[in-house]
Amino acid sequence: MADAIDIIRAQWAAAEPDVDTSPAEVVVRVLRIARILQKRSDDVLERLGMTRAEFDILSLLIRAGRPVSPTEICDQLWTSGAGTTKRLHKLTERRLIVRLPNPQDGRSMFAEATEAAREQVVPVLHELTRFEGQLIERLGGSKDSVVDALRTLLAAVEDDRAEPDPRALLRSTALRRPAPGRAAT
Structure with a gap:
């Protein structure tokens, strides 16, 4: 059963095929679940004053x-x-x-x-x-x-220790070659 995250991943696969968006299968779903649960439980709290x-x-x-x-x-x-x-x-x-x-x-x-x-x-x-x-x-x-x-x-x-170094992330994306037909930025 496909969901919004599957659609997002397919869009990224078409736009940036070199990027592995598989972590979104967990991370984005957890974030989406958290937002929805927060909103719905806040509604319950509001109803109860x-x-x-x-x-x-x-x-x-x-x-x-x-x-x-x-x-x-x-x-x-x-x-x-x-x-x-x-x-x-x-x-x-x-x-x-x-x-x-x-x-x-x-x-x-x-x-x-x-x-x-x-x-x-x-x-x-x-x-x-x-x-x-x-x-x-x-x-x-x-x-x-x-x-x-x-x-x-x-x-x-x-x-x-599980948090990536943002500077390393910037270096890795800066060194990435542009996809064919795209200009380097």
């Missing part, structure tokens, strides 16, 4: 079960300090978190989820995991092998 940022922060605080520093929130959620601070202020105003002094550093505060946050997040979590579970059921018996493959891919992506 919560934004993705609120859900992510409150979920982290509830899972942690302890006060968490804004730096730790930024690190775990890959968010900016300014954005996290803004969201923490809003969540504090809504009484979904409390701010507690950091005993080791009087200049910083920890964040901790309130019981009201738990009461809001847990039903949303149930609905979101139900929605996601319905999608994953379509994998059938191949779910475990997909999970294993994704775990392996994630480990490779998270390994800093």
